[in-house]
Amino acid sequence: MSFFNKMLASVGIDAVQVDTRLEKSSYAPGEDLKGVVHISGGSVDQKVDGIYVKLMTEYIQEKDDRKYNQSYTVAKIKVSDGLHVKQGEKLEIPFQFPLPLETPLTLSRQPVWIHTGLDIDYAIDPKDRDYIEVTAHPYAAVVLEAVSQLGFQFKGSTCEYHPRLGRGVPFVQEIEFYPGPGFSEVRELELIMFLEHDGLSLIVEVDRRGKGISGWMERSFDMDERQGRLMLDDQDLQQGPAYIAGILEDMIIRQAS
Structure with missing residues (x-):
């Protein structure tokens, strides 16, 4: 050659x-x-x-007030x-x-x-x-169906740089939802899901709809966002979306109040 x-x-x-x-x-x-x-x-x-x-x-990833896509x-x-x-x-x-x-x-x-x-x-x-x-793992699918049963509608999703929260990766996937009709105090719901081999853990963040001067102050200082953590094992998830919806509903109501 x-x-x-x-x-x-x-x-x-x-x-x-x-x-x-x-x-x-x-x-x-x-x-x-x-x-x-x-x-x-x-x-x-x-x-x-x-x-x-x-x-x-x-x-x-955000740096110097600019956002960059990182592979x-x-x-x-x-x-x-x-x-x-x-x-x-x-x-x-x-x-x-x-x-x-x-x-x-x-x-x-x-x-x-x-x-x-x-x-x-x-x-x-x-x-x-x-x-x-x-597509969603069966565990995640149960949680997403539970959120849907509560009336929340998918808004969007992004993977954001967060090395402390990410488990083995430098990011987390944030999934956002518009509130359902029964959640007038909620402006937005955000979920971060962490899959395990025997279950799923969740960070549930509720963006509250503050009213008046106190609501304005909360939004200005990010005090209108409240987070909760939840661990769902295989036995919990096997009981189906309606059961998980009840657990999530109680948590969301507490965070929104």
Whole structure:
């Protein structure tokens, strides 16, 4: 093979290419994500030191009164050790791994994607990006249905930088709701959910609708926001959304009063 072709391959032109194909496009945290990495050899033989896939997302971080989107690797999985890919060769490498419980839901267009790459000396790393939908884990689904049964309506969701609150990741996902008709004292409800293998913990924040001068002062000093914490184990969640709705209703009423 000519020196020219080797030089082209070293800068990523007509080099080894990867294409990851997932078994499906929608997953819930804790579920096994399965796929196959398809490898196509380029114009020259190339040594690949390793193949990896990353589960990635973004969060918002505020600095100097400006907000920035930061990419974050939730998990990195090595699919293959070193191999020698011959000119024009076709290879397929299957993989699977459980979607981490910290993976955010893809609400409000929250991006979550699989990034595939190769470790190749002195070369531009070929990259492949596949976006996925992340749906609610069964535990989270019970809580979200309970909120809906109370009449709250989804408003929006963001992943915000919060390294102290985040469990294993530097962010938390805040899910906001408009108040239901029976909660006139509530301006907004916000949930932060932390999945466990045997349950789910919650931060429940109520933004109260203050009245008059006292209400204005509360809003000015962020005193109109009240937080509560709640731990729901598997036994609680197995009793269904109506049972969880009763627990949440009592907490919200106490915080709003």
